[in-house]
Amino acid sequence: MAAADELGYRPNAIAQGLITRRSGMIAVIISNLTNLHYPEVLAELTQGLSGRGARVLLFALKSESEIDEILDQVWRYQVDGAIVAARLSDDQLSTFKARGTALVLYNRQSDGVPVASVACEFAAGEALLVDGMIASGCCNFAIIGGPTDSTVGEARVNGALDRLALAGLTSVPIERGDFSYQGGYDAATRLLKDKRIDAIISANDTMALGAMDAARLDFGHQIPETLSIVGFDGVAPAKWRSYDLTTMRQPVGRMTTAAISMLFDQIENPDLGPEKRLFSGSLIRGKTARLAG
Amino acid sequence: MAAADELGYRPNAIAQGLITRRSGMIAVIISNLTNLHYPEVLAELTQGLSGRGARVLLFALKSESEIDEILDQVWRYQVDGAIVAARLSDDQLSTFKARGTALVLYNRQSDGVPVASVACEFAAGEALLVDGMIASGCCNFAIIGGPTDSTVGEARVNGALDRLALAGLTSVPIERGDFSYQGGYDAATRLLKDKRIDAIISANDTMALGAMDAARLDFGHQIPETLSIVGFDGVAPAKWRSYDLTTMRQPVGRMTTAAISMLFDQIENPDLGPEKRLFSGSLIRGKTARLAG
């Protein structure tokens, strides 16, 4: 019988799945793969899932409107579970429960339906950044946010705003970008017309890098002397020496590991109550902000 | 019957696949997802395949040695085809033919077994870069290559060496990196100890960016006045204003589109002769090399 194996025989996983009702496939749904942060997440997820004997069925959304057709495919393929970094409506969330498909949200929360999720704590992270900048003398803040329909983006903007308000800083100008370098560059170009701005908080690193270039190359700013800039994520280019961005690094490894184990917990024990796990980021003291304290 | 659909019924693609012998899944195998270039490729592939009604089963290799277990999974899952950006042995290539699984190599070639592939022409690209640099007065070239076991890396290094030899430039120093920023940074640090070097050719953009930072921040070079640097790929960060790298951009959209249509051609017509499609890159005249001509 082992001879058959030498002949190239491999059990048909598709047929196996039909009978065991376990396809061995996990849907990974990511809304903007081109964001520098997500390839890292995807790589970790793929490795981690592979280590637990599962395969990744990948879905990348070009726009959030595609999510319905994507979910349609997800149902057809009988995936054992899904890890989702995209906006899901309450209806869509309920469908997962109704169909008994395990689900973990990545860096998103649900206000309505209870659902398992992992996320990086932004409030504490933003607070740390904001407090440090205030303590070092920044007083005219501006924010570069994501699109208003982005959960992550809004959360980070609000986290920063809250902390600024706590320090008595209100009416902070906000410009929005699409999380891209160019988006950050353009947003900063609009913001820096106001010469008093001496601190920019960006909702992610890539936009912060664009903002840095606009500030120093077009506006003649010295960073961090005349302008502080901070980001969020801790992507690889933020560490590059031409930038050396001050930012909060998401613990990608721990988050993906957690997402995977939560997913398998659900699969093995279907009526497990959903759990939310929050990880705190780690401060990367780059050279783009003087952080006192 | 349409009422059943409202009830949430979706045909079981797994069962469909069992009988039609078409799973609707394409394996995408990528060796180093963390390389900045590949997320873009993956995004395009996923979109394109989705547009043709196929789903992506993703495999990311941490090291080339995992390829065998990966292929094992590929066979089990009865994928309709595979797009592979990883090193495959002749044996492995033959197995695809033997099992009748459609296959397109991405940016790799096979010398032995005939197999369909798409690739970006490096020789002409490197020639363009090299000629331009020579014409503008560079005469002490150095090369930053990839690991010796990387097909793409070696091809690009050899492309550059050939062209340099044609101009009578021989004994060009080569240092190798792992395609990462740090790898390029370190390689440049070793190369630039020789003060005569006035031109660096990097096997990819990310290493070129690392080399730029080493050159200007540690060695006090003015780019491109005292040192020219060119890369290959055309990744997003290469266009960032702090770098503005001179490079050859791979036509990712055309290449992925071609890979997908070649794959489907094979699927629909199994005994189609393999075709190699070569695309030429487009020169991006950044600011890191003065290119005469």
Next chain:
DNA sequence: CTGTTAGCGCATTCAA
């Protein structure tokens, strides 16, 4: 054109 049946490749059950 609608209704029935067989079988895709397995895992699981039951009989031997």
Next chain:
DNA sequence: TTGAATGCGCTAACAG
């Protein structure tokens, strides 16, 4: 322990 039968959800080929 080994061997044969059943069925997972569907499609295709067939009969009515």
